[in-house]
Amino acid sequence: MRVTAHRLSRFASAVLLTVGATAASLVAATPAHAATICEQYGTVVAGNYVIQNNRWGTTATQCINTTANGFSITQQDGVGNTSGAPVSYPSIFLGCHYSNCSPSSPLPKQISTIGTASSSLSVSYPSSGTYDAAYDIWLNADTNVSGVQDTEIMIWFNRQGSIQPIGSQTGTANLAGRSWNVWTGNNGGNNVVSYLFTGSPVTSLTFDVKDFINDTFSRGSQYGNANWYLTSVQAGFEPWIGGVGLAVNSFSASVTTGGGTQVPGTPGTPSASNVTSSSLSLSWAASSGTVSGYQVERATGSGSTSFSQVGTPSGTSFSDSGLAASTVYRYRVRATNSAGASGYSGIVDVTTAGGGTQVPGTPGTPTASNVAATSLSLNWGASSGTVTNYQVERATGATSTSFTLVASPGTASFNDWNLTANTTYRYRVRAVNSAGSSAYSGILNVTTTSGGGGGSGCTTTSSVQSSWDGGYVLTVTVTNSGSAAINSWHSTVTLPSGQAHTGSWPAAAVVSGQTVTEASLAWNGTLSPGASTTWGVQVSRPVGSSTLPSVFACTTP
Structure with missing residues (x-):
């Protein structure tokens, strides 16, 4: 379900039907496998679940055949605008949907008290049509289930035709052993976070709903927190055109209590160190309670509130790199565990250093190897910072200070030859870049060998x-x-x-x-x-x- 105005009108219609004489025929307690539903908002109880036709976006006929724990679409005559809303959302759900609650429903339940929210489903698809297969997760700031809920999480297992979720793609996620593109937006009545599977259509899946809830919370406080409530989970389809043959073959969902794990305490305000023109280090005081990890968020510009997640360290420190020089960055941190996310820490503003290239550090004193009568090899410890190349200088004689440049290698090594046998040479090295030259290294004295005897060639x-x-x-x-x-x-x-x-x-x-x-x-x-x-x-x-x-x-x- 996508457009609030349609859903509100559907709710109003459902209220009228409930108080009218036809309500009993629409909300039936008969076994699900015995029912075919063609009424616009008709529902049937199926064990611990409710199956609904939910034809909220069209007046055209739609019918579904129900089973003990699923349903299939047998007729769908509506045609939706593919740049707008679908015509319906037939589905099976656990929880409460517009005050219609499944039998002995464990929902609404505060998310911080949920240990696991396991769900499993099997679906099948026709060879044609324009539709999505979507698992809906509804969250609300309180336990009121009579109207529009505050956040809708949609898991798209399959998408056929030129349709897309509400909003725009803002990230990716790896959840339930699969990769997803993440879209975020608002339909005018509630926030919507959608997860689009990037592979072939999913036909069966077993997963923990809480994984998607926690990931949604990590994308912004507007989507909720662990003090909110899970009000329903639903598996179904959103057809725009066609859809006959879409089927939920089986569905199950259960919610367990979390065993007392509480949301972590708020971490300390970060402090910055090792600030350069392109990187910095952050550290903060640990949160109280059980902590699975931290979420580090960053905004660019003094006073900016456009934070985005840049790291998920397990400890109380984080190194950020790839930054712009002379720029103000703002950081905040929160802790997470299975119960949810803590409040945000205070915000620290950090300004990176200027972007000018610095003179390289002093290279190490050279060492000699492979010393022969007329050649030798030099190596030295590399300079810190940016190095364009090195300058190797040589003097002849054990105490000579008359150094001359003999090479400009790009790496910290050099082979010298055309030397004289049994002669002492002195070497020193410095590094250069666009900012200038480093200090000279220490001086190395090395004496070549005596060379070969007569009759050589x-x-x-x-x-x-x-x-x-x-x-x-x-x-x-x-x-x-x-x-x-x-x-x-x-x-x-x-x-x-x-x-x-x-x-x-x-x-x-x-x-x-x-x-x-x-x-x-x-x-x-x-x-x-x-x-x-x-x-x-x-x-x-x-x-x-x-x-x-x-x-x-x-x-x-």
């Missing part, structure tokens, strides 16, 4: 490891061609014009124009006469080209 050859249209991988072999052992080597491959280096291993090669040079590392630099080692290089080339490098070189510095 090496050669470079290659073979294709793999190739494709647009690139290839070479395995490059370095061989000691001399008569004495070597302790280091530089192997060079010259790429043909139009080709480009895209990667190399085990170390990052130095690329200068078309020349790719790989330097030995500590573990592969020492080669006895005739011994060899390999390295790899990946190259891109124009599509359709099969040209490979033909110029190679090798030196033993």
Whole structure:
């Protein structure tokens, strides 16, 4: 049911029928399986439930056949405007609907006292028609069930045709083991929260109604709280066009008492820390009582009351990120458990820092590895903050302060070569970004090894490891061609014009124009006469080209 004006007129008609002589024929105590209902607002008792025809949106004929715990539509002649309201809501319900209460109804019942509200149903659908299959949950601020209730929760198991819920989609939810799109709106008489299943039509489901109630409460205080009352649960259909063959094959619902769990106490007003231009941390005093979790809500702008949920932490802290610089954000928190939600905490206003990029933090002092006669590798601890690249500076001599820039790597490592054997080098590093440069790191002194003896030499050859249209991988072999052992080597491959280096291993090669040079590392630099080692290089080339490098070189510095 969707439009309050229709529902109010239906209620007025029902009152007249109740006081008239025809009321007895419309509200029957006969077994549900024996009844066919065609009267506009006819109902029949079915055990603990009531089945209603509820043709409130049209004067055209609608009939339903009832069973012991369900019904099916056998005739539906009405035609509704698909951009407006449906023609009816035939349904089976537990509770009270416009003062018509099911036998020995446990409803209305205050939500804070409900432990579980279990329900199960099985439905089937025809092959045509414009309709939705909807489970209705009605909530009210008090126990008055004679008129329009305050909040309607609709669970749409199936939707056929160009129809949609009231309002607009405002979120998503994962409930009853399924994913739902959540719509919120108001039909002029009450708030409506609708859950649309995102998968294939649901034909059977067993779930806890309280899961949907609690999720609804999390979407705003206007939808109610645990002090409100559950007044009825209903399973049925809203046809616009057609609908013959729609059937609730079975329905059950029960409500249990919650065993004394109370709504949590109100948590403390949040306090903010670690505020940056894009993030902050919140903490608050814990709520009293049993707490399942907290709901953190945020509004943007000083004085704003447009809060939306941004987090559901289990503890009393929350980190928010992705914020805008120099912006006021407002936060409030409430606690939840199976009984419902607490009142909201006080509101804290927090202004993020300005958005200017800050100078990076100082990088760590470099450490050296793979030290050979003419090469070495450096690594250092990364700087904090935003880093565009690093600047590696080198000085020659154990006490020299004449540093010069030798590299600007984008990561916290660098391979240096073309060095002199048995020489002390000094290195320092700093980080840079658009705001400037960090302080220099500590200085590292490192001495290269003594290098190989006389009669040394090496050669470079290659073979294709793999190739494709647009690139290839070479395995490059370095061989000691001399008569004495070597302790280091530089192997060079010259790429043909139009080709480009895209990667190399085990170390990052130095690329200068078309020349790719790989330097030995500590573990592969020492080669006895005739011994060899390999390295790899990946190259891109124009599509359709099969040209490979033909110029190679090798030196033993």
